[in-house]
Amino acid sequence: MSTDAPRPPLSRRRLLGAAGAGGAAGLALGAGGYALVGQRSAPAAAAAPALGAASVPFHGPHQAGIVEPMQSALHATAFDLTPGTGRPGLTALMKRWSAAAAAMAEGRTPPGLSDDQVALDAGPSSLTVTFGFGAPVFAKAGLTAQQPDRLAPLPAFPEDRLDRARSDGDLWVQVCADDPLVAFHAMRTLQRLAAGQAAPRWQMTGFSRAPGATARPMTGRNLMGQIDGTNNPKPSDADFASRVFVPAAPASGQPAWMAGGSYAVFRRIRMLLDTWDLQSREVQERTIGRRKGDGAPLSGGTETTPVDLAKQNPDGSLAVPGDAHVRVAAPASNQGAAMLRRGYSYHDGLRPDGSPDAGLLFVCFQADPLTGFVPVQRKLARGDALSRFVVHESSGLYAVPGGAPAGGYVGQALLESA
Amino acid sequence: MSTDAPRPPLSRRRLLGAAGAGGAAGLALGAGGYALVGQRSAPAAAAAPALGAASVPFHGPHQAGIVEPMQSALHATAFDLTPGTGRPGLTALMKRWSAAAAAMAEGRTPPGLSDDQVALDAGPSSLTVTFGFGAPVFAKAGLTAQQPDRLAPLPAFPEDRLDRARSDGDLWVQVCADDPLVAFHAMRTLQRLAAGQAAPRWQMTGFSRAPGATARPMTGRNLMGQIDGTNNPKPSDADFASRVFVPAAPASGQPAWMAGGSYAVFRRIRMLLDTWDLQSREVQERTIGRRKGDGAPLSGGTETTPVDLAKQNPDGSLAVPGDAHVRVAAPASNQGAAMLRRGYSYHDGLRPDGSPDAGLLFVCFQADPLTGFVPVQRKLARGDALSRFVVHESSGLYAVPGGAPAGGYVGQALLESA
Numbered sequence: 052m053s054t055d056a057p058r059p060p061l062s063r064r065r066l067l068g069a070a071g072a073g074g075a076a077g078l079a080l081g082a083g084g085y086a087l088v089g090q091r092s093a094p095a096a097a098a099a100p101a102l103g104a105a106s107v108p109f110h111g112p113h114q115a116g117i118v119e120p121m122q123s124a125l126h127a128t129a130f131d132l133t134p135g136t137g138r139p140g141l142t143a144l145m146k147r148w149s150a151a152a153a154a155m156a157e158g159r160t161p162p163g164l165s166d167d168q169v170a171l172d173a174g175p176s177s178l179t180v181t182f183g184f185g186a187p188v189f190a191k192a193g194l195t196a197q198q199p200d201r202l203a204p205l206p207a208f209p210e211d212r213l214d215r216a217r218s219d220g221d222l223w224v225q226v227c228a229d230d231p232l233v234a235f236h237a238m239r240t241l242q243r244l245a246a247g248q249a250a251p252r253w254q255m256t257g258f259s260r261a262p263g264a265t266a267r268p269m270t271g272r273n274l275m276g277q278i279d280g281t282n283n284p285k286p287s288d289a290d291f292a293s294r295v296f297v298p299a300a301p302a303s304g305q306p307a308w309m310a311g312g313s314y315a316v317f318r319r320i321r322m323l324l325d326t327w328d329l330q331s332r333e334v335q336e337r338t339i340g341r342r343k344g345d346g347a348p349l350s351g352g353t354e355t356t357p358v359d360l361a362k363q364n365p366d367g368s369l370a371v372p373g374d375a376h377v378r379v380a381a382p383a384s385n386q387g388a389a390m391l392r393r394g395y396s397y398h399d400g401l402r403p404d405g406s407p408d409a410g411l412l413f414v415c416f417q418a419d420p421l422t423g424f425v426p427v428q429r430k431l432a433r434g435d436a437l438s439r440f441v442v443h444e445s446s447g448l449y450a451v452p453g454g455a456p457a458g459g460y461v462g463q464a465l466l467e468s469a
Numbered sequence: 470m471s472t473d474a475p476r477p478p479l480s481r482r483r484l485l486g487a488a489g490a491g492g493a494a495g496l497a498l499g500a501g502g503y504a505l506v507g508q509r510s511a512p513a514a515a516a517a518p519a520l521g522a523a524s525v526p527f528h529g530p531h532q533a534g535i536v537e538p539m540q541s542a543l544h545a546t547a548f549d550l551t552p553g554t555g556r557p558g559l560t561a562l563m564k565r566w567s568a569a570a571a572a573m574a575e576g577r578t579p580p581g582l583s584d585d586q587v588a589l590d591a592g593p594s595s596l597t598v599t600f601g602f603g604a605p606v607f608a609k610a611g612l613t614a615q616q617p618d619r620l621a622p623l624p625a626f627p628e629d630r631l632d633r634a635r636s637d638g639d640l641w642v643q644v645c646a647d648d649p650l651v652a653f654h655a656m657r658t659l660q661r662l663a664a665g666q667a668a669p670r671w672q673m674t675g676f677s678r679a680p681g682a683t684a685r686p687m688t689g690r691n692l693m694g695q696i697d698g699t700n701n702p703k704p705s706d707a708d709f710a711s712r713v714f715v716p717a718a719p720a721s722g723q724p725a726w727m728a729g730g731s732y733a734v735f736r737r738i739r740m741l742l743d744t745w746d747l748q749s750r751e752v753q754e755r756t757i758g759r760r761k762g763d764g765a766p767l768s769g770g771t772e773t774t775p776v777d778l779a780k781q782n783p784d785g786s787l788a789v790p791g792d793a794h795v796r797v798a799a800p801a802s803n804q805g806a807a808m809l810r811r812g813y814s815y816h817d818g819l820r821p822d823g824s825p826d827a828g829l830l831f832v833c834f835q836a837d838p839l840t841g842f843v844p845v846q847r848k849l850a851r852g853d854a855l856s857r858f859v860v861h862e863s864s865g866l867y868a869v870p871g872g873a874p875a876g877g878y879v880g881q882a883l884l885e886s887a
Contacts, residue, residue, distance in 0.1 A: 102681030123649070123679060126816070172690070173683040222481045230682035231541070232690055235816055235827070239692075243746055254825075261541060261679060263520030265591040265649035272590070272650055274657075328661055398544070398653055399817050400672045407672075409653075 102229055102262060103174035109153035111454040112311050113296060114461060116179035116227055117391065118286055121271070122339070124231040125257035125395040126238035127317060129185070129220025129410060129447060130249035137259050138192040142466045144248045145182070148224075149460035151244055152180035155237050164240065176230035178237055183223035183315050183449025183463045193223065197306050197465055201314055201420055205448055208432040217319065217445040220252040225315070225414065229262055253445070255319060257395025257412040263457050274396050274409055275327055275440070278346030281354055282381070284389050295391050296453075297418050308464035311453025313416045316390075316424045319397070319445040322410035327440045338436040340375030348377065372434040380427055390415040390423040410441065420448060520647055520680060521592035527571035529872040530729050531714060532879060534597035534643055535809065535834050536704055537711070537774040539689070542649040543675035544656035545735060545830060547638025547865060548667035556610040560884045561601070562666045566642075567878035569662055570598035573655050582658065594648035596655055600879045601641035601733050601867025609639060615883055619732055619838055623866055626850040634738065635863040638670040643733070643832065647680055671863070673737060675813025676829040691860070692814050692827055693745055695757050696764030699772055700799070700806050707836050713809050714871075715836050726882035728853055729871025731834040734808075734842045737815070737863040742829040745858045756854040758793030766795065778802070792854040808833040808841040828859065838866060 087268060107115045132141065151161035158175040224241055228234040242251060259271050273279045284291050297314075301308040327335070332343055340358065341348055349360035350370040358377050362370040368429035371378050382389045393416065398409040417423030455461045497718035527535045550559065556666055564573050576593040607616035642659055646652040660669060691697045702709050715732075718725040745753070758776065759766055768777035768788040776795050780788040789796050800807045811834065816827040835841030849856060875880045 100681050100684055102679060103683055117513065124676070173678065176679065176682050219648050229677040231676040232678055232692075233682070235679070235692060236694065236813070239742065239746070239825075251819055251823060256818065257815050258542070258649040258676075259646040260591065260650055261520060261594065263518050263681065265521055266518055273651060274650075276654070324657065328657070396650065396653070398674050401669055402672065405669060407657075 106175040109156040116181035122227040124234040126226045128254045129252040130222040145462045176233040178228040181225040183451040189223040217253040223449040318413040319409045340371045340377035374439040390417040524593040527574040534599035540645040542652040547670040548640040563880045594651040596646040599643040601869040608638040635671040641867040735865045737830040738829045758795035794855040808835040
C-alpha cells in the first residue's frame with residue numbers, strides 16, 4: 052500500500068489510483084462485502100501524490116461517505132428547494148449532482164463546467180459526497196406517500212437549544228475529502244449546480260486529524276482533548292450492516308426505495324470549552340469515563356478494551372461513574388442501540404460573548420433513528436455528565452438513499468417510483 | 470528524507486524528529502543561514518507518524534512561522550491586554566507564552582498544564598507560534614519610546630470595508646500546524662495562559678492544502694481556484710533576508726529591539742465567489758494574469774516563468790492586461806517592493822444574505838510595511854481588476870520581534886529595554 056498516509060484497512064472500496072502514465076491498476080483494499088470493480092483515477096489526477104490520488108468510487112450499493120474512514124475535511128450543507136421546484140426539478144438536480152459527484156470522485160471535471168481546474172494538481176483526495184432527503188422535500192416533490200415514517204421529527208430533548216435556521220432543510224449534502232480545498236471546491240460546485248432549483252439553507256465546515264499526523268486513524272480526538280469514537284460499530288462486526296443500512300422491503304417495514312440506505316442525524320454541538328478547561332483532568336476523565344491520554348476506559352485496559360460497566364473500585368464505587376458519558380451512551384445501556392458516528396470538529400472563531408464558537412459537528416448513520424440515535428440521546432439528555440459542557444445548537448434528520456449504480460443517480464428509486 | 474509529506478527544501482530549520490526509542494538524530498534540511506543545532510522531538514511524539522513527528526524549533530534568530538513552508542492549518546488570534554496589565558504583566562505573559570510555544574513545538578506538555586494530552590498521539594506536527602505587537606500595546610505597557618514609527622496606522626485604502634472589531638489588537642498570535650487539532654489546541658493553550666492578562670479580541674481559522682495532496686507545496690490555490698503565491702520572494706534570493714527581516718540598528722533606522730524581526734500585515738479578504746464563479750475562465754485568467762490550470766503567466770511559459778509585462782499579443786494588446794492582478798502587484802510595478810505572503814483560505818459558512826463567508830486570510834511579512842505592503846496595496850486598490858471580486862473586511866499591522874534564543878522569550882529585548 053503505497054500511500055503517504057497510514058489508513059486502516061476499513062474501507063471496502065477505497066481505491067488508490069496509480070500515479071504515472073502507465074499505471075492502470077486500481078487497488079481494492081480490505082475484505083469483500085461490496086462487489087465493486089476497481090477503477091483507476093482519471094489522468095487529471097496523475098500528478099497528485101498518493102494522498103491526493105486516492106479515490107473513493109461514487110457508485111455502489113451504498114452511498115460513499117458512510118463506512119469509509121473519515122477524511123480530514125468536511126463541508127456540510129442543507130439546501131431548500133426554491134419555490135416551484137417539484138419532482139421534475141428535483142429529479143434533474145439529483146441527476147446533475149450525482150454526475151458531478153461521480154466525476155469529482157475520480158478527479159475529473161464535472162460535466163458542463165469547463166472552467167473547473169481545482170482538482171488538476173490535487174486529484175480527488177478521497178472525496179466523497181453523500182446526499183440526504185429531509186422530511187419537507189417529500190411534500191414539495193409530491194412524494195408524501197413515499198415519506199418514511201422514520202423521518203418524523205426527532206423528539207424535543209430537554210436541553211436542546213436549537214436554532215431552526217441552522218437545522219433541518221429539504222436536502223442535506225455531506226462533502227468530505229482529505230484536502231480542504233478539494234472539499235470546498237466540491238461543495239461550491241454542487242451549490243452552483245443547484246442554482247435555480249435549490250439554495251443553501253445553512254453550511255458548516257469541520258476538520259478532523261490530518262492523515263499521517265497520528266497512528267490513531269479510527270478514533271479522533273475532539274476539541275475537549277478526549278479520544279472519541281472508540282465504541283463505533285466496526286465493519287467487521289457481524290451486525291454492522293444491519294445497524295447501519297436499511298434492508299430490502301418489505302422485511303424492513305420501510306419504503307422500498309430506502310433499501311441500502313441509511314438515516315443521518317447531523318447536530319452542531321457547541322462545547323463550553325472555557326468551562327471544560329477549568330476542570331481537573333480527573334473530573335474530565337470521570338465525565339467521559341475514559342482516560343484522556345490513551346482513551347482507555349476507567350474500568351481498565353487499553354482504548355479498545357470493552358468498557359466494564361460493572362467494575363468496582365476497591366471502595367465499592369463504580370470504576371466508570373454512573374453518569375459518565377460512555378456508560379450512558381453505551382449500547383448495553385440502550386437495548387443494544389448503536390449508530391455509526393462520523394463527527395468532525397469545528398471552530399468558527401469567537402462568539403459575541405468572547406467564548407469559542409467551537410465544538411462537534413456530530414454526524415451519525417443508522418438503519419433506524421428510532422432505535423439508534425433517539426433512545427441514546429434521550430438518555431444522554433437526562434443523565435450524561437457531559438451535558439453540562441455542551442449545547443446542542445442545531446439538528447437535522449435525513450433519509451440517505453442507497454448508492455447509485457453506474458449510470459444511475461442517487462434517489463432514482465424514489466424519484467422514479469410510481 | 471523520510472517524511473510522509475513532500476516538502477520543498479525551503480526550511481532552514483525544519484527538523485524531523487526520529488521516531489523510536491533509539492533515534493537521536495535530527496535532520497536539518499536545506500542550506501545554511503541559521504546556525505541551529507538539531508534537536509530530536511520529545512519522546513511524547515515518538516508514536517506519531519512522520520507528519521506528526523516533524524517539528525520546527527521555537528528558538529532561533531527569527532521567530533518560526535515566517536520562512537517555513539506553510540502548514541495546512543492556521544489559527545490567528547488578536548488579544549487585548551486586560552485593564553491593569555502593564556509592562557510587568559506583559560513581560561510575564563510573553564515568558565509564559567514563549568515557554569509554552571517552545572514546549573509544544575517539541576510535542577511536550579506546556580509547563581504547568583499537566584492535564585494536557587492532545588499532542589500525545591500526534592506530535593508537534595510542525596507547529597509554529599508567531600507573536601506580534603500591535604501599536605496600542607506600547608502605550609499600555611509604558612513603552613511608547615520604543616514604538617516603531619512603522620507601526621503607524623496603515624493608510625485608508627479607498628475600497629476597504631473594515632470591521633474594526635475584527636481588526637488591530639494589542640497582541641497578535643499566529644498558530645500554524647500540519648494537524649488542525651494540534652493547531653487548535655496550541656491556540657487554546659495560549660489563550661488559557663493569557664487569562665487575567667489578555668483576552669481574545671478576534672479569532673480566525675484558515676486552511677491550506679493538505680500535505681501530500683499536491684506536488685505543488687510552495688504555491689497553493691485559493692478559493693477562486695487560482696494558483697497563488699508564485700511570485701513570493703524565495704529564501705534563495707540574494708535579497709530575501711533584507712526584504713523580510715529588520716537589520717540591526719542603527720542602520721535599520723528602527724528600534725534596536727526589532728533587529729531580526731519583521732512586520733506582519735493580516736487582512737481578512739472576503740471573496741465574492743458567487744460573482745466570480747459566473748465569469749468565464751478567460752475573464753478569470755485575464756483578471757489574475759495567469760492561467761487557472763497551471764498558474765503560468767499569460768505572457769507564456771510555466772508557473773515559474775517570470776511574468777513578461779511587456780509581452781504583446783499578435784494584435785498588439787498586452788498579453789498580461791493592464792489591470793491584471795499580477796501586473797499591478799508585481800515588484801517591477803512597485804519600485805521592487807516585495808513581501809513574503811503566507812495566506813490561508815477561510816470558510817465560515819454562509820452570510821445572512823446567503824453568500825459564502827469565505828476568502829483569504831492574507832498574511833504577509835516584510836522588513837518595512839511602508840515599502841512592502843503599503844505601496845502595493847495602494848496601487849491594487851486603484852487599478853486591480855481583482856478588486857471587483859474581493860472585499861477587505863479587517864486589517865491589522867503588527868511588529869513581530871526577532872526570535873528568542875534558548876532560555877529567552879519573544880519580546881525580551883523590548884520588554885527589558887531601559
